[in-house]
Amino acid sequence: MNYINSFLSTYYGKKIIISFTIFFILYLLKKLNNTIVLKKIKETKTKYYWNKTSNYFIILIGALLIGRLWFEGFQSLSTFLGLFSAGLAIALRELITNFAGWIYIITKKPFIIGDRIEISDFAGDVIDISILNFTILEIKNWVNADQSTGRIIHIPNGIIFNQNLANYTKDFKFIWNEIPVLITFDSNWKKAKNILLNIAKKHAEHLSKEAEEKLKQAAAKYMIYYNKLTPIVYTSVKDNGVLLTIRYLIHPRKRRGSSHEIWESILEEFSNNEDINLAYPSQTIYLKK
Template sequence: MKYRNREKNKKWIVIYAIIAVVLFVVYYLLNLEVLDAYDKYIPFLKKFTLSLILISIIFMISKIVGRIVNNQNHLEGDRYNLLRIIRFISIVLSLIVVTSFLFQNLLAAAATLGLFSLILGFALQAPITSFIAWVYLIFRRSYLVGDRIQIKGFRGDVLEISYLDTSILECSGDYLGNDRKSGRTIRFPNSLILKEEITNYSGPDVPFIWNETPLQIAFTSDLQFVEDCLLTVCLDDFKERYPQLDAQKKNEWEPAVYFRINSYAWMEAVISYPVEPLDTTGRRNRILKNALPKLNGAPDKVQFPEGSFR
């Protein structure tokens, strides 16, 4: 994805550069004496050509800056926000150039833009609120692209943060009983973040959340054996998945086992462990697949509910 964006930026840099060069040639040709017969059109054409040159240069520079951003080792969410800001600035500068072309000077253009903005402020309150919320998101970083969030009953992975709304790929939902992606896309206005609480399950500072998986066992089971078995399986899976974490970091995410009585009068051995938000179902499956054969292999130490007593 990152490589594709770099190649796309490179293509547009060349296109905008060619357009700017062609327009420079046109602007130069407009000064030739052979066109003196069209004196009354020349000033308009010059100004129009100069405006197009400036717009081409603005977008070319934005693509160059975007290429630089793509080459840096930014997080995906931060890179996405930076590219959005660059795109927004280039659009604003282009609008200033267009407005300057339509009016005689920048003062008149600024006054017109101010009046136009005032009118739009009354007519488009909801979109403007969503745009302000987008600015808030950029600086506050409540969530980034790729994060798993929950807001107003919606839960999913952030796909896009546009100027007016956010798109997430739903997980869980009406048809699933786990944290897998449902395949449905949910889009909500950015203004919603100013009214509702946001739960962010992801983030560079705290990459894991805590999850737990219970197992029903009999009161006569060897609790120490059960605890050691679950902890060993959980730690082995964690080390295999995250070998790059140093010892200090791993100590911060030590799993734990505790026991409780459930409503069916059986004992539950509950393994509590850290997991990446996108790996909740997969990690639970791996732990169960590795732990159950070991527990079943020691029937003298571990007994499970059977038949009508389950």
């Protein structure tokens, strides 16, 4: 016991006591933040951002106080941070890259919480951004039409520097969706095309006005230009029949729902017209007598 007391009274012992005191005070601040402040915040998004910001602030304050305590020779903060960063760059290169990626993400904002993105082999909705990685709720993979798989994927922030990023929802906030409808050669394709165009207008034309406004806003930042934003049906010929392709604008998260509604309308309309038939691969076999 006397040995412990004598050690704690030494130069380094006092520093250890002060360090633990700083840790304890910061721990109490975090607990107070969680039990008092966060409970009073009702809005989920505000609570999330406040919790993240306060945690980063507490960690930064702790690192600065304890760093200055143990490295008294560093009279300026810039000298301390410079040498500290150099050491980390050698020993923790990947961690530094991920930290740099975080700085890039929060300053340049290639995506924010809630955006739907695709990067490398991953696609999903961004649900968290932290110092070393960001987290997405995965879409695609074995699930069709951009719907969620239910998996949560953590991706290192450094990936932003060496992979192409696609953002479904930033600035323009619309994507083009296409529904191919193949009918037989002996079908009345002009009538079928008119039916499909009416169906597309019914389900998607109301989005054209909204898309036009968003396009004007995006055009101030990017060179984006479209001649036509209203639904359209394109005609082409395939081996098995006439291909009529519906093309229309849709919100990224509503693509599957809109395809479902449009296909149900198509099936109902075609069932009422005997001169229109869906095509499918088939063979005709002739037997010699």
